[in-house]
Amino acid sequence: MKGYHVLLAFMFSIVSFGQNTYSKLINQADDLLEEHEDEQSKRQAFSLYEKAFKSFPDSITAADLSEISIIASELKEADKAFAYLDRLIKIERAQYGFPGWQNVTNKSALEEYKNLLDDPGWASMMSEAHALKAKFDVNLKKEEEEFYKVKSTKELTSTNGKKLYEEIKAYNPYLPKAKQDYSISFTINDTVKTSFFIHLPKNYSPKKEYPVLFFLHGAVRYNNLQEFQTRELSLGGWNRYYTKYGDLDEVILIFPSGGKKYNWMTPNDGFFMISAMLREVKKAINVDDNKVFIAGHSNGATGSFSYLMKDSSPFAGFYGFNTQPKVFTGGTFIENIKNRSFINFSTDEDYYYPPNANDSFTAMMNELKADYKEYRYNGFPHWFPEFDESEPAYEILFKDLKERQRKSFTKELTWEFDDNAYGGVDWLTNIKLDTLDQKADWHKERNFKITRWLEYDKAENLQTIEVDKNAFDMPRLSGKAVARYKDNEFRIETSRVKSLSIAISPEMVNLKNKIKVYINGRLYYDKKVDYNTAFILDNFDKTRDRKTIWINKIDITVE
Template identity: 55%
Template sequence: MKPIVIYFLVFFTLLVNGQESFSKSIEKAINIVQTQDSTNYKRALNIFDNAFKQYPDSINGIELYYASVVAASLNNRDKAFEYLTPLANMEIDDEGYPGWSNVLDEYANEDYKNLLKDKRWYKLKAKALVDREEYFNNLKVNEKEFFMSSDVELNAKMPSKKLYKKIKSYNPYLSKQQQDYSISLKINDTTNTSYLVHLPKNYNPKKKYVTLIFLHGAVRFSRLEKYRIAQQLLGGWNRFYTKYASIYDVILVFPSANKTYNWMTSDDGFFIIPKIVKQLKSSLNIDDNKIFISGHSNGATGSFSYLIKQPTQFAGFYGFNTKPKVYTGGTFIENTLNRSFINFSTDQDYYYPPNANDSLSKLMDVLSADYSDYRFNGFPHWFPQFDESEPAYKILFSDVINRERNPFSTKITWEFDDNEYGSIDWLTDIKLDTLDTKKSWHQHLNFEIKKELKFNKNDSLVEVNVNKKAFDFPRKSGKIIAEYHNNIFRIKTSCISSFTINISPEMINLKKKVKIYINDKIYYNQRVKYDNDFMLNSFKKNKDRKQIWINSLQFNV
């Protein structure tokens, strides 16, 4: 059956008298259909018929959908087409779906299996195919407009300082014709997904904007959407993101993931968010030091995973009902020292127990990590559904507005177990040496979880005893601790074979020699000069106007 966007929202717009009676009748009929008790389908269809006859001006797409499905299930083809035809001909239904999707999407053949051999179905499908092609052509036109930009000359033959300044002030951006854009994203040669970009109402390409990326949950049960619909993403559970993004002029981004390609359970999809950020930077005037990730449930775990594995592009991370754990490798908790994380937890959450959140907070205090946990008592895992969640969004957006990334932090602590994630800010291309002996200071931090909340046979949430570790460490890892001050870099490594230091004039005095000590031995003692080709290629790779590298130094340990 068609995925329905939180049906109770329909009733927020109830009028009085007739409209209220119509809505009550429709709600009753839909409840019958949703129970999937076919013995009552005739009763449901009669309720639909009577309500439609009495209140013809009140009919919306969701009512037509349910009425057509129940009529088709009863093999009442005339009634089914009576309701399905106007639904299919809608440009956009009240849930934001294009009308043609009711005939062509994957659920349609099951919903309308009794209609598939009817001539009217062939006719309806033929029109739907034309409408779909027009819809996607319009998306392509809008996408092309979204990525339009002006030409800005960046040439490696320019004087070095001039090129550096040109990159820093790079602004090829143009005004946008719309507020919402559904953008396609290629995953591989056969698979695509999409993301929605929601701009501030008066987007100005001369102004730099804060950007917040929201990662959805339930990735195991989600599908890759070929297009994203603003009406579905900006309301409901996300309504407070929309509200406060409007107040503070924040760009919102909503990507789509599934079981195979996502930000939590699979490295096959972990590239999605960094790739989106690079695309956005080619089209929108984004503040490179104010890009953030938030999420709920699996999305919150995804946000935490980017903090642990790939935080360079981001200023801070947030999670609602988070399970703070990396599923694709080790959870190296000291990596949180490079950024920040704010968690919004509840005391009735089956996904991650309150006692575990308390233990994590204590560990973060020991580390002096920039970490906060705000506990909301009396709420289940689906906390964002409730109006009482609004204070959490006030906290989140206050942090978003006031926080900036430090692109040239003077100290970095980084641990990883996959060379794909061996980069953090000015330390890049770090490679593992798993045959090396681990140093004594290279230890894994962990804690025990003794109790969890689970649903029993009566669907009641009860506390159960468990005995598990919070984090897993399935592979051997490498660790590097690096800092710099007054042109002197001091670096410690454990199980690392090589790494690169990227240099910015914001970090050192280019007129003086740079000294680099690795494991207390000096490896470098000379000046660093601009390398224009490297600087330009580096910018083209990451499109970062704040974290600009003018040269790099490679070392084998």
């Protein structure tokens, strides 16, 4: 047996040595291309790639095939370019995580392979690539249809509001799933699509409710929308600890794809996506409605924070790695955090948001007695999730996720807004602005100054620069409401508010008795409220929420 183990060790060392040598050759080639753009450097890089391919054929990656084919095209070596492209487009998703034909059907291919476009081989190769894409699309559609397949939903048929309420609470049309991972398309509008990748617990059961965690990626301005995503790119790399702890704790992981125009940070065009994706997932998967969370890194962390500020009702809690806590599409109304929670994992060498600003923000959170925590990791740059030392942060995140529940019926709510599209939280809803009205004395702006920022100089050294900027922008006038209820009585204070609605649940009030609503000290409503079947169905269709079920609403115009 000893000889057997020695042989295994020897074989492993050969493989390891081969992989290291292959990587060195490829890295040498890439360094050449990064430093020089002349033809001689490109030919040297091409030779290094070919040497690596010939010496270590088992180490060849799809990315390297793509790179060498582009170099060959730039050198006008058409035969070699097509030879490598032929190998590339036939790569299967199962082997490499994505189909190879994607490299020539994407928008950048026309620029990367411009020297090949007039060659007869280009049309032939594109025909083959599109045929492979069509076959792939058929399979992807079948997987998506299987994902959304459920039992009959005819059980929601009661015309009695109270019975309908109970039917929704017990609603479970779900079926087992054939796979653990799905790439699901998502329609943004008539001409634009993106996708989300969903990773289910290994032994997913439709009889069990599961927590959900959305992860919002960063660099939204530099990303393109992806119409499909892969397991390898979604679950590995920087996301490896989401996968590890998500699997351990049986959490459904969802990875949306955002781009420059449609994302969760700025502009506002794509902000609707996460809530809309959640609604679609709830149609297919047994989700615990009170345990849906959002996390993100960089621009994604800012996105997570933005949902906390603007659209927190569907979610239980929010997390961010290297967050800039600011809304970029309007005002940042920081007291809205009182309705939920946020955990920020920051680093002291972050160019995206400096440690002194995080200190000031944390002080503000402590003053508000908000459910906010910051964990500072020293000695790490903005790309903290790349490091193995980031793992303890994920342990903190998932521990919080396991213990936290959404509380939609909390007795006190605070909400400030400057866009009617985001006018409300939980039962305090549909608030409309009246910016011509006088602001109430208690309606104060909260902000602070940032005086130092970190940035990299030309030599890639991190330096501190002096700045004079507000933490938050306040480009528009805002409205605000502070509300509470007890014993069938609601009392609400408003500022610059034209109208609002109070959503009613039997978990909040005694429907046998009258409900009184006072706004700014004046009695506006003093009646009983009953189940409204049409309202219940419409609200469920919008949210697919089986735990926060509104049975009616009280609409009030503030005079």
